[in-house]
Amino acid sequence: MVKHGDEIGMKMVDFKQMVYLPDDDRYAPVDEVKPGVRTADISGTQVRDDYLAKGKALPEWFSRPAVAAILNATSPPKFRQGLTIWFTGLSGSGKSTVAHALVERLAEYGRNVSLLDGDEIRTHLSKGLGFSKEDRDTNIHRVGYVAGLVAQHGGTTLCAVISPYRAPRDHARKLSKGNFVEVFCDTPLDVCESRDVKGLYAKARNAVADGKPMGFTGVDDPYEAPLSPEVTIDTSKLSVGDCVHAIIAKLLEIGYILPHGHQPA
């Protein structure tokens, strides 16, 4: 451009990065600011995660109020958006127990929640499906679809399903348009197996011993741990209350709920 400027009759106008000087209430090119002078700027990521996602007003020096209002309307804060909280982990890892305890806490933060756990899913959604890998994938897809539908309408669903495979879980995340918090219940297999509330591990071990493996997660079927879950809990080390606390802390951090006493505008 500079090289061919004369030839094409166009000149580059150098655009310098500007920065705000709060003490002078004016902008200045970043390379003209003297050392020691206070400056302020907000990055694109900060606009998205620290202001819009949390419903915080952009300062007037950064964005005209009329523009800020349009940004807020097209990008509602996280606490006004739908949400899917997805508990994944071995049978007996504490998914349903922690999810049940979380329901009440979320109501205190103004999030009314529907819980899709094994019982609810068997009663209302999974009839007709068996235990083949395909049918189990269909089941997880369906739970993810329903949670995504509720999230689209601003609602919150807690899903507590073993969901051993990574791909269907990642698909569920997409169906909720990213308003998705994955809670990995990383309780060790031996602890889960020693609990064996429903006697399923014993049944699965016997089936293997009898040469009729039933494809039970952790025994004769793999569990693919999440690569970057939002929250990891281990109910062999933490109490249910502490697990709930860890999830609440993450939801506050992302902005899906507001600290008590902070009423949404």
Add this chain to the structure above:
Amino acid sequence: MVKHGDEIGMKMVDFKQMVYLPDDDRYAPVDEVKPGVRTADISGTQVRDDYLAKGKALPEWFSRPAVAAILNATSPPKFRQGLTIWFTGLSGSGKSTVAHALVERLAEYGRNVSLLDGDEIRTHLSKGLGFSKEDRDTNIHRVGYVAGLVAQHGGTTLCAVISPYRAPRDHARKLSKGNFVEVFCDTPLDVCESRDVKGLYAKARNAVADGKPMGFTGVDDPYEAPLSPEVTIDTSKLSVGDCVHAIIAKLLEIGYILPHGHQPA
């Protein structure tokens, strides 16, 4: 009470029905009001259907503002509540066509809508179910469950399914806690059959002729018409636009949407 008053030492205090006199701004016993004097009263049904359901403030002469505010909070207006619109009727009766046209119109009234029609249901919800009566009932139950879940979170679902039996439809109404508008697509069988977009009627007639009835609604399986649908349309007589208009009129009447220009408070 009057008879045994002396014996038990209690006297009946006669309570007279009171009525408001707007011109005097006072209450008076209804039997003391002179003929020709203006009176005002609001029945319990009117409180529920004409005020609370429509988000209209109760007048101060009827209810103290503090009480009215509590009534409004516990009984949000219909336009803030979830809603299931359930299209039922024969194959080819126009359910899906009218439902699709309604989606856009409802968005104009601020209701964002998810549409559960045959395609969506087959893709996401009904895999594993067959055509037995039991499986078809399970399918309708499931659609009703999902719509009810969305409605609980304040969302709107349009369901377009033949749903030939009355009991599963009535169950779906319960799952949406009564926030349910049943649209009966009452297009005559011969018109539906002459359309036969998917060739299903021809297939069903052939199956009957071959002595292998497939249980197709209207051919060799009954359709139980709704007893009191909120809206009845006949796409052999009304245009799609007119059908949509009829549904919109009913939604305005019940208060699920507000007339254009009426912003919710």
